[in-house]
Amino acid sequence: QKEVEQNSGPLSVPEGAIASLNCTYSDRGSQSFFWYRQYSGKSPELIMFIYSNGDKEDGRFTAQLNKASQYVSLLIRDSQPSDSATYLCAVNSGGSNYKLTFGKGTLLTVNP
């Protein structure tokens, strides 16, 4: 059973701080990794994806991937109250199988 684990939180950070969200996965053959943001009562929204080891930056967001440690993280710089949401990590195992395995999400609260 392929698993994706996230700390459920809540993770609470002050406005302007860096929020660090973490995710581990069990399938060593996993090839692509996604972060979604989900506001309460809304559907998940794709923030970014990463395929290669290292960092990928997009505005205030940075995804970090370490395949050897089976670990992917999302850093949010200069956190804003509007970043308060549940963040879902999703993993694809590659090949012709396009299924994603989702973690249960981490609730982030940014305090003004």
Next chain:
Amino acid sequence: DVKVTQSSRYLVKRTGEKVFLECVQDMDHENMFWYRQDPGLGLRLIYFSYDVKMKEKGDIPEGYSVSREKKERFSLILESASTNQTSMYLCASGVQETQYFGPGTRLLVL
């Protein structure tokens, strides 16, 4: 912008009714997916389709069926609704492994 729409935002049905949930995407995506999302259980894949008239079971297909007669439309069918199918239903479409979600349908089965 990717546009995925779902036929209803909220739906109330009776036990035993046949329920149709429709999903339409306008990006010519090959792949479409149906999930349900429940507190504490996360997102669980019900069925997916990678081509017209093609379908594959996800992790929890029991009690559900799907139909994909046209590329842009993917329907989820609850053959005989039960109270344990009360949930948020999310449709997604995508290219390869990248998926984009619709707004969701919150279904209550009484």
